[in-house]
Amino acid sequence: MNADHFIQRRTALGMLGALTAGSALAQGSAAPQPVRIGYxxxxxxxxxxxxxxxxxxxxxxxxxxxxxxxxxxxxxxxxALNLDNVDVSADVADTVPVFAQAVGAQLTFLAQEAPSPAAQAIVVRSDSPLRTVADLRGKRVGFAKAAGVHYLLLAALAKAGLGFKDIEPAYLTPADGRAAFERGAIDAWVVWDPFLSAAQIQSGARVLADGTGLASYQRYYLASTRFARARPEALSVLYAELEKTGRWVKAQPKEAAALLAPFWGLDAAVVEQANGRRSYAVRAVTRERLGEQQRIADAFLAEKLLPRRVDALDVDLFKPGAAS
Incomplete structure (x- = not known):
């Protein structure tokens, strides 16, 4: 091979290498776009x-x-969803979208979990003298504002002939509620799973009333309307995976509990009990399935906890599979 041929070959190989590297860089520059999921x-x-x-x-x-x-x-x-700090919201209690609607949030309902009324409850300590919801008159009751337990408390009080004004509310996050409950700073705690199961198994909490016959407790997955319109194919994929995962959790309770327990920092027995009370039956949201949402909104409005009346049917609904 003469010198000129060698130089030509090296030049050709160099050009090929440069083209290959350039192609790889071009592909690498198309970095995946984030989908911000709040949970x-x-x-x-x-x-x-x-x-x-x-x-x-x-x-x-x-x-x-x-x-x-x-x-x-x-x-x-x-x-955060309304402020465009996340794109998708994992499941929230049925009450939460009502408060978001009341301030004009642009939300799209992606999916709904079928009712799980026993997965939230009003509890007292094992040595508490309180035996019925009616005994809560004048007592300090802890719960998370606007959570599903907030509506459960309203519904339980109404059934017992009491109003919200008859108790002393203490708005607490689940972690703060657990601490206040255990040290006796609140007389009762209204909480949902897995916190409910943890309080029962680890602290001997006694249930005064759960949601049965009071609040069906349907949980909703939502997206910002901006994101739903821009990336409907992503929501279709997410919906399909939620459906499959819901079936897996119910079919494999021990395996699911073993997976979740270290992530949540809870005992597997707590997680398994909590999962046993949730339906995890993911389904499409229809206007026919939003009936209780209006009752929730009206109950909060009557207690002057909403700034205006909410029309529970005035929402955007995603149709799973439409963009697959």
Missing amino acids: QKSSTLIAVLRLQGTLERAFAPLGLKPTWHEFTSGLPLLE
């Missing part, structure tokens, strides 16, 4: 999807990747 400790299905890496795999063909953002309860989560 809370009771967001079981989202926790499973995160721990199993399901959404990373499912979103990858769409050029998307999930990022995870934890909140203490549903109200701050939907406030």
Whole structure:
């Protein structure tokens, strides 16, 4: 091989290498776009999807990747959604969208979990003299504002012939509520699973009333309307994975509890009991299934806890699969 031929060959190989490197850089520059998912400790299905890496795999063909953002309860989560700090909200209690609607939040309902009324309850300590909801008159009751337990408390008080003004409310996050409950700073605590199961199993909490016959406790998954319109294919993928995960959690209770227990910092027995009381039956949201939402909104308005009347049917609904 003469010198000129050698130089030509090296030049050609160099050009090929440069083209290959340039192509790789071009591909690498198309970094996946984040889908910001807000969740809370009771967001079981989202926790499973995160721990199993399901959404990373499912979103990858769409050029998307999930990022995870934890909140203490549903109200701050939907406030973040309304402020465009997250794109998607994991499940929140049925009461929370009502408060978001009252301030004009632009939200789209993605999915709904079928009722789980026993997954939230009013509890007292094992040595408490309180035996019925009527005994709460004049007592200090702790709960998270705007959470599903807030409506459960209103409904239980009304059934007992009491009003919200007949108790002393203490608005507390679940963590603060547990601490106040255990040291006796509140007389009763209204809380949802898995915190409810933890209080029962670890602290011997006694149930005065759960949601049975009072509040069906349907949990909702939502997206900002901006994101729902921009990336409907992402919501279709998320909906499908939520459905599958809900079925898996119910079919494999011990495996699901073992997966979630270290993530939540709870005993597997607590997680298994909590999961046993949740339906995890993910379904599409229809206007026919929003009936209780109006009763919730009207109950909060009557107690002057909402700034204006809310029309529970005046919402955007996502149709799963429409953009698949």
